[in-house]
Amino acid sequence: MSGSGLAGMSLLMRMMEEPFFDDKQILVVDKAPKQQNDRTWCFWEREQGLFEPIVHHQWQLLDFFSKDFCTTLQIDPYCYKMIRGIDFYQTVQRKAITKSNVHFHYEEVKSIGNENGKAVLTLPSGKISADYIFNSILFHEPKIAAHEYMLLQHFKGWVIETSTPVFDSGKATFMDFRVSQEEGTTFMYVLPVAANKALVEYTLFTEKLLPQEKYEEALVQYLSQYLGIDSFTIEHEEFGIIPMTNHTFPSVDGRVIYIGIAGGQAKGSSGYAFQFIQKRTEAIVNSLKNNHSLHTDRSFGVKKFRLYDSVLLHVLHYKKLNGDKIFADIFRKNPPQRVLRFLDNETSLWDDLHIMNSVPTSIFLKAAIQEIFR
Incomplete structure (x- = not known):
């Protein structure tokens, strides 16, 4: 396994839960252990x-807030959940200690490929071959073709603590578009975990x-x-960048399987990845x-949602309509459960028609x- 982030460790956890893999040797390679x-x-x-757990x-x-529409979404039977990176890494690592067939090796991965019917991983110290390599490392920025788009979802978040109770820990801010949209589609979200503590992200x-x-x-x-x-x-800060693109990433190349x-x-079209990684x-x-x-x-279904993305x-790239207006229209005219299904790529054509009717037809x-x- 090449990479020990969310995708690699999710796959490892699922393998460790299945007796089928108990007699398979599993090696996880990354440049350093995840300890932060x-x-x-x-x-x-x-x-x-x-x-x-x-x-x-x-x-x-x-x-949900925008300049012309605000509401509180009741999302039952869904729950909106938060997992901290350190809890995730430590949980998988503790499980791996109990498995004699799981091993970790810390060294920079230079490249991956196929040789003589095997997957091959190249390190500064040499090569490792395996029946399969599951790779989550993006070695190079994708080359975006003329008919493809690439936006970046970038964010900075602070976990803040206040001296007095100011948050309702039973309610989160999913999107707040009331902030300036001068740079492009921009929103805040606020995830309170206590009356005086919350993750606030731009x-x-x-x-x-x-x-x-x-x-x-x-x-x-x-x-x-x-x-x-x-x-x-x-108390804590984080910064991240997620590509938002219709570029077709590789899925399988011989014995190399791409994940994450x-x-x-x-x-x-949204940058959401956690559940798509779990499904994969x-x-x-x-x-x-x-x-x-x-x-x-x-x-x-896969082709359908790729077209929607x-x-x-296209609309965002060519600035045909602001993102805050798009999301406001969709949430104003649909039950939140339908919107969440749509963002999960799980809607029916009937649901899709309702979503499509929520936004300006002439543009979309x-x-x-x-x-x-094209």
């Missing part, structure tokens, strides 16, 4: 998933990153203007157990025709 709380993953699901907090009430969908001080200025301004918080301590962002598991890693485990193909599903990226239909016939 470098990420916070948020996602929604209807039932308890594999990582339910380490869910740090969860909500069924979500606030998120943008743009082609370029901002200077670090701009993220911090935006966070300070938001806390003061919308939450009335001028005094706080920063390197395998295209970040949804092109679960499918890999089931395919290996049952000797089925490891290729990504080429079903109509391309259409939204024209974009769809251009994407279909």
